[in-house]
Amino acid sequence: MVEMFERLELAEVTAEQIAPLEALIPKGWPDTWRDLAMSHYLTLLSAPGSSAVEPPALAHLAVALTLGIAQDLGGTQPYIPVGAMLAASAKARRAMELLGQRCSYREVADATGLTESRVRQIETEWRRQQIAARQGQLPL
Known part of the structure; x- marks a missing residue:
């Protein structure tokens, strides 16, 4: 891998x-x-x-x-999901770790070198992944 x-x-x-x-x-x-x-x-x-x-x-x-x-x-418009990259990104993992410790978006941004906006995007994508993982386990 x-x-x-x-x-x-x-x-x-x-x-x-x-x-x-x-x-x-x-x-x-x-x-x-x-x-x-x-x-x-x-x-x-x-x-x-x-x-x-x-x-x-x-x-x-x-x-x-x-x-x-x-x-x-060429000629298509493929969707490139962020999820796999997000899971593998050290900065994204660190951002989620700090958010889990109840750090503010500003504190997380300062600690990781990301912008507050990017931290919010990472959190949104992480939440989407969590919801999708839970819904994938629901019996139909």
Whole structure:
């Protein structure tokens, strides 16, 4: 099983770090493709062991992954659930732990580096998961 790891956020990445990816993205690419390529690239840059791979190679992989998604799912609008990522996210788990200790949204945000709004989103998604888990066990 692949373990989740802390991922770089776009705001944490310099223009120099993004340059290898930007150099590969052709003009005219749809915004969605750009977003997907950037997401792949940030994940690849953050992955354990990625420091052994040159950023241009990671950028090529990000573009290849994006083109693969475009080929496989292009023309559709897939729903990408947050639940699996939420459960694996260390920050999300920590946020829920602090909320369970009756910390305020502001305290949780300060402790985790998230915004209050993001803490509320995490809590909402967690509640949805809990309700879905309980309802899945109800006899019909």
